Amino acid sequence: MSLLPxxxxxxxRAIARLLTRAEAGAxxxxxxxxxxxxxxxxxxxxxxxxxxxxxxxxxVAKLVxxxxxxxxRVAVVAxxxxxxYSGGAILGDRIRMAEVAGDPGVFVRSMATRGALGGLAHxxxxxxxxxxxxxxxxxLIETVGVGQDEVDVARAAHTTVVVSAPGLGDDxxxxxxGILEIADVHVVSKCDRxxxxxxxxxxxxxxxxxxxxxxxxxxxxxxxPVASLRDEGIGALxxxxxxxxxxxxxxxxxxxxxxxxxxxxxxxxxxDILRERFSREGEERIAALLQDLVERRASPRAAxxxxxDELAEGGTR
Amino acid sequence: MSLLPxxxxxxxRAIARLLTRAEAGAxxxxxxxxxxxxxxxxxxxxxxxxxxxxxxxxxVAKLVxxxxxxxxRVAVVAxxxxxxYSGGAILGDRIRMAEVAGDPGVFVRSMATRGALGGLAHxxxxxxxxxxxxxxxxxLIETVGVGQDEVDVARAAHTTVVVSAPGLGDDxxxxxxGILEIADVHVVSKCDRxxxxxxxxxxxxxxxxxxxxxxxxxxxxxxxPVASLRDEGIGALxxxxxxxxxxxxxxxxxxxxxxxxxxxxxxxxxxDILRERFSREGEERIAALLQDLVERRASPRAAxxxxxDELAEGGTR
Numbered sequence: 251m252s253l254l255p256x257x258x259x260x261x262x263r264a265i266a267r268l269l270t271r272a273e274a275g276a277x278x279x280x281x282x283x284x285x286x287x288x289x290x291x292x293x294x295x296x297x298x299x300x301x302x303x304x305x306x307x308x309x310v311a312k313l314v315x316x317x318x319x320x321x322x323r324v325a326v327v328a329x330x331x332x333x334x335y336s337g338g339a340i341l342g343d344r345i346r347m348a349e350v351a352g353d354p355g356v357f358v359r360s361m362a363t364r365g366a367l368g369g370l371a372h373x374x375x376x377x378x379x380x381x382x383x384x385x386x387x388x389x390l391i392e393t394v395g396v397g398q399d400e401v402d403v404a405r406a407a408h409t410t411v412v413v414s415a416p417g418l419g420d421d422x423x424x425x426x427x428g429i430l431e432i433a434d435v436h437v438v439s440k441c442d443r444x445x446x447x448x449x450x451x452x453x454x455x456x457x458x459x460x461x462x463x464x465x466x467x468x469x470x471x472x473x474x475p476v477a478s479l480r481d482e483g484i485g486a487l488x489x490x491x492x493x494x495x496x497x498x499x500x501x502x503x504x505x506x507x508x509x510x511x512x513x514x515x516x517x518x519x520x521x522d523i524l525r526e527r528f529s530r531e532g533e534e535r536i537a538a539l540l541q542d543l544v545e546r547r548a549s550p551r552a553a554x555x556x557x558x559d560e561l562a563e564g565g566t567r
Numbered sequence: 568m569s570l571l572p573x574x575x576x577x578x579x580r581a582i583a584r585l586l587t588r589a590e591a592g593a594x595x596x597x598x599x600x601x602x603x604x605x606x607x608x609x610x611x612x613x614x615x616x617x618x619x620x621x622x623x624x625x626x627v628a629k630l631v632x633x634x635x636x637x638x639x640r641v642a643v644v645a646x647x648x649x650x651x652y653s654g655g656a657i658l659g660d661r662i663r664m665a666e667v668a669g670d671p672g673v674f675v676r677s678m679a680t681r682g683a684l685g686g687l688a689h690x691x692x693x694x695x696x697x698x699x700x701x702x703x704x705x706x707l708i709e710t711v712g713v714g715q716d717e718v719d720v721a722r723a724a725h726t727t728v729v730v731s732a733p734g735l736g737d738d739x740x741x742x743x744x745g746i747l748e749i750a751d752v753h754v755v756s757k758c759d760r761x762x763x764x765x766x767x768x769x770x771x772x773x774x775x776x777x778x779x780x781x782x783x784x785x786x787x788x789x790x791x792p793v794a795s796l797r798d799e800g801i802g803a804l805x806x807x808x809x810x811x812x813x814x815x816x817x818x819x820x821x822x823x824x825x826x827x828x829x830x831x832x833x834x835x836x837x838x839d840i841l842r843e844r845f846s847r848e849g850e851e852r853i854a855a856l857l858q859d860l861v862e863r864r865a866s867p868r869a870a871x872x873x874x875x876d877e878l879a880e881g882g883t884r
């Protein structure tokens with residue numbers, strides 16, 4: 251019994267059930283996910299990332315409410331840092347999303363990070379397909395801006411928003427520096443704080459330098475001050491996100507962006523298939539290979555190559 | 568001309584050169600890395616992870632100096648958050664390591680996170696092999712405790728230390744919760760702050776619950792207060808790390824740990840090989856597949872599977 255018709259009809263319960271089965275790795279979800287990919291492609295996918303403490307979760311909640319006021323349906327896929335053992339996502343969505351609770355035009359899903367044998371990135375982007383296919387006009391991907399997979403996910407969007415906040419510690423500032431370049435739109439949150447003027451000026455200077463070297467000739471990356479708790483700047487952020495999508499459309503940049511996203515997804519999907527094949531291989535064979543590694547008779551790379559070749563000979567799927 | 572003899576002799580310049588070539592993906596580094604893996608296996612590999620702002624970098628610098636006072640040679644591989652475009656690591660090592668600057672018994676290396684087409688985890692663990700083969704008795708892997716790859720790397724160690732700090736924001740606390748379970752040793756840094764007693768008590772309560780369900784019957788995970796800037800608690804941390812290694816040896820746990828590390832490395836090496844094969848595939852074939860994805864005639868998973876099978880047929884290596 252396929253879950254897909256309910257998903258395509260935008261039924262909340264069908265969507266939630268497909269996402270749960272997919273996350274559990276259920277075989278019957280596989281076909282539905284491929285069909286969801288085929289049906290998707292209309293949503294504006296927006297990645298929102300920022301360092302811990304940047305206030306991006308509060309901002310996302312306010313942005314959702316604002317997008318709703320324009321009449322569009324909006325979904326959020328939030329990648330939560332979670333235990334590699336329990337696989338449980340951290341709660342909190344329901345609380346901060348209180349403003350839009352019960353609104354069938356809003357759907358929020360937290361993804362757990364799945365540990366070494368499951369792919370965070372691939373699974374998150376498949377969830378985006380499902381919500382896109384279900385007719386949500388805007389799908390927000392919220393990730394913490396630390397970690398290779400997490401940043402990759404935020405970049406697999408049509409529009410990437412990077413949230414900064416003034417007055418964070420040195421460690422955080424160092425991490426922040428690593429994600430500034432991926433922004434189509436910059437937000438400086440907590441702009442009611444006195445240090446925020448400096449943060450805004452720093453970002454604008456950085457962008458002026460970029461512009462001087464003409465790396466982004468067509469779209470001028472804006473730096474937007476926001477105070478989520480006072481609802482200041484949220485409307486301007488929503489407008490900037492919409493304008494970026496229009497600019498992509500107008501300049502023919504959307505196709506290039508879609509190709510870039512496809513390339514990322516191809517790699518991430520390949521990694522997932524690989525992990526599955528490795529874990530499906532006979533335990534005896536794996537045990538023997540691990541023993542070779544432990545006794546240093548083979549390097550991890552040589553062992554992985556041997557296993558890949560055996561798996562390829564062993565058949566398809 | 569192989570770099571390996573110099574590496575095995577512990578020559579700083581040869582080590583640095585091999586690591587640089589390996590990070591650049593140079594073909595001649597490949598063989599040396601496999602040989603380094605074969606020669607490694609004696610070092611005590613210690614993963615040190617903590618959320619941003621936990622003060623783990625300062626702690627690592629102090630710990631290095633302390634381990635040196637026991638006469639052992641010690642190396643650090645630090646995974647720095649860095650730009651996905653520039654690939655440049657953030658500076659700072661040389662400054663905070665001033666205490667041990669010029670000491671040939673200390674080696675510090677920052678790894679850049681390498682973006683979508685390079686594996687952070689695999690590369691970092693190969694750097695550990697090189698330092699192990701070069702005769703460093705202790706190799707510390709320092710990573711930020713956010714991000715799937717980053718946490719995986721910290722777990723690919725004989726002893727994993729998780730650094731917490733009192734009084735961080737809610738976002739950070741949520742992330743922290745995700746890494747507590749991987750600790751063999753807990754550190755609460757900045758213990759000169761008044762809120763640290765609470766942080767220590769919370770961790771001890773959590774561990775008492777774990778113990779009640781007897782998940783870790785043999786090794787009792789300690790919770791150690793440290794004030795790095797005052798040099799308080801550093802010696803006790805070093806002793807706990809050494810005791811954990813002794814406990815692993817005594818209980819026969821080391822072999823299980825080595826197998827677990829080998830399993831992680833097998834998967835990570837496989838991912839790296841896959842990325843290389845994908846990027847080596849002819850551009851025309853990839854362009855056609857990407858076009859299929861963009862037009863949604865195939866799902867990322869179906870396309871990745873097809874590509875994997877073609878590559879396997881196309882030959883080995």
